[in-house]
Amino acid sequence: MSVLKETSQKYSTQFWNDSCDLKDLEYALDNNCIGATTNPIIVKSVLQNNLEFYEKEILKIIEEKPTLTEDEIAWIMIEKMAVDGAKKLEPIYNPKTGTGRISIQTNTKYCKSPDLILSQALHFATLAPNIQIKIPVTSAGVKAIEEATYHGISINATVCFSVPQAVAVAEAVERGLKRRMEEGKDNSEITPVCTIMIGRTDDYIKKVIKPQDRLIDPEALEWAGIACAKKYYTLYKERNYKTKLLTAAFRNIHHWTALVGGDLLATIPPDFQKKINGSNVDIKDQIDIPVDSKLMQQLLTVPEFVKAYDVDGMSVHEFDHYGAVIDTLTQFYQGYDELVQIIRKYILR
Numbered sequence: 344m345s346v347l348k349e350t351s352q353k354y355s356t357q358f359w360n361d362s363c364d365l366k367d368l369e370y371a372l373d374n375n376c377i378g379a380t381t382n383p384i385i386v387k388s389v390l391q392n393n394l395e396f397y398e399k400e401i402l403k404i405i406e407e408k409p410t411l412t413e414d415e416i417a418w419i420m421i422e423k424m425a426v427d428g429a430k431k432l433e434p435i436y437n438p439k440t441g442t443g444r445i446s447i448q449t450n451t452k453y454c455k456s457p458d459l460i461l462s463q464a465l466h467f468a469t470l471a472p473n474i475q476i477k478i479p480v481t482s483a484g485v486k487a488i489e490e491a492t493y494h495g496i497s498i499n500a501t502v503c504f505s506v507p508q509a510v511a512v513a514e515a516v517e518r519g520l521k522r523r524m525e526e527g528k529d530n531s532e533i534t535p536v537c538t539i540m541i542g543r544t545d546d547y548i549k550k551v552i553k554p555q556d557r558l559i560d561p562e563a564l565e566w567a568g569i570a571c572a573k574k575y576y577t578l579y580k581e582r583n584y585k586t587k588l589l590t591a592a593f594r595n596i597h598h599w600t601a602l603v604g605g606d607l608l609a610t611i612p613p614d615f616q617k618k619i620n621g622s623n624v625d626i627k628d629q630i631d632i633p634v635d636s637k638l639m640q641q642l643l644t645v646p647e648f649v650k651a652y653d654v655d656g657m658s659v660h661e662f663d664h665y666g667a668v669i670d671t672l673t674q675f676y677q678g679y680d681e682l683v684q685i686i687r688k689y690i691l692r
Contacts, residue, residue: 345620347611351375353626355606360613361591363428363445364389367613374620377435379428380446380499380591380610382477384678386421390685401689413686417679420686421447422470429471436473441534441587446499448477449487451675454502455663460487461494468496475536477501480508481668482659485515492519492535495528499589500537502675504544504568504667505651509575511659512537513584520585535586536608539575540671541568542592544651547667551647559645563638565594569601570634570642571651576605578654596622604628 344352351357352375359378360371363386368379390397397420404416411419425447436443447467453459460483464476476491478484479502488498492515500512516535523530548567552559576588588607593599593615602609603626611619633639642648647666650656662668 345374346622346624346626347374347376347616347620350603350626351377354604354628356603356630357608358616359589359608359610360616361385361593361610362389362613363424364392364613365427365431368428368431370613371611371616372431372435374616377442378444378446378475378608378610379432380477381421381425381428382448382501382678383451383675383682386424387678387682387685389424390420390682394685398689401686405689413683413690416686416690417683418450420682422467425467425474426470429473432473433471438472438532438534441475441497441536444473444475444497444534445471446475446477446501448501448675449479451479451672451679453483454479454481454672455483457483457486457490460484461490464491464496464498465494468494475499475534477538479668479672480512480537481663481672485511485659485662488512489515489519492516492533493522495523495533497532497534497536499535500586501540501591502668502671503537503539504547504571504671505539505657505665506571506575506578506654507650507657508662509537509539509571509588510578510654511662513579513582513586516586517584530585533585536589537586538589538591538610539568539572540592540667541572541590541598542594543667543671544568544571545594546592547670548642548645548648550670551645551666559641560638563641565597566601566634566638567642567648567651568592569597570639572602573630573634574652576602576607576630580606596624600624601629601632601634603630605630
């Protein structure tokens with residue numbers, strides 16, 4: 344039995360495939376994966392790695408609808424990958440638990456507009472019954488999360504790196520659920536998740552520290568995201584939020600092992616799944632084991648970490664200006680631009 348399969352059987356800790364590549368998804372499902380996800384960078388990579396398969400679809404679209412723009416074709420392909428993944432996951436789909444869902448991400452260019460985010464989320468929700476909608480945790484995104492929840496959509500909050508962001512997401516979901524309940528609407532098939540991109544939290548704190556005239560134990564910098572995840576996992580449980588924690592952006596083995604045992608999800612890249620399964624890992628409950636106090640003392644000397652770790656470290660408005668948010672949105676913009684450039688070559692050939 345693989346490490347991931349054994350973990351999923353021993354604990355409530357379950358995992359998603361951090362890709363919509365159907366071959367990767369098949370491997371993940373064999374190891375008890377219960378979901379999958381996409382984003383602009385993932386879609387671009389899947390298209391590049393399977394170009395022989397997808398170029399037929401692109402050329403067919405161009406032939407049948409030659410006036411479509413590169414952006415319109417790009418979104419057709421993004422939606423196709425999500426729908427194909429949804430079909431692959433359909434046999435395990437359970438709307439009550441959220442098992443068998445695939446996430447599709449709203450347009451990064453809409454990150455400042457709650458109305459545009461919501462409009463696209465409502466459209467995405469019609470693509471397949473087991474679609475989950477990724478919304479960035481910007482100030483606009485928090486508003487859209489409440490509205491999307493009110494409309495019965497299961498959201499996946501993304502571009503999230505901090506405890507205050509995670510709390511804002513959970514509270515927005517609760518407001519949406521309460522409005523539905525007051526109108527007598529059923530909430531039993533709404534299964535929201537909030538992603539904390541733990542590896543990207545680490546990346547940002549490392550970036551902040553690098554130009555400073557001081558040294559921090561490099562091991563401490565590998566635990567920043569985990570510290571935030573553990574803190575808001577505890578908060579979620581104490582406050583009985585319906586939203587579930589989903590960890591993402593794995594960089595090292597701690598990002599998986601340190602959270603095993605929690606009633607949570609981890610979205611794991613295909614290559615990292617194989618590394619976990621190929622490792623001699625002692626599977627044990629570590630979710631309630633705090634990050635080493637000596638490492639935490641060092642992290643708490645970094646103001647940008649304190650912003651991410653303290654419940655009141657940032658206001659919702661400040662989310663838009665937090666460095667990790669800006670860095671990740673920039674990368675998502677770039678990933679989308681590169682996807683469009685691939686499409687453009689077919690339009691101009």
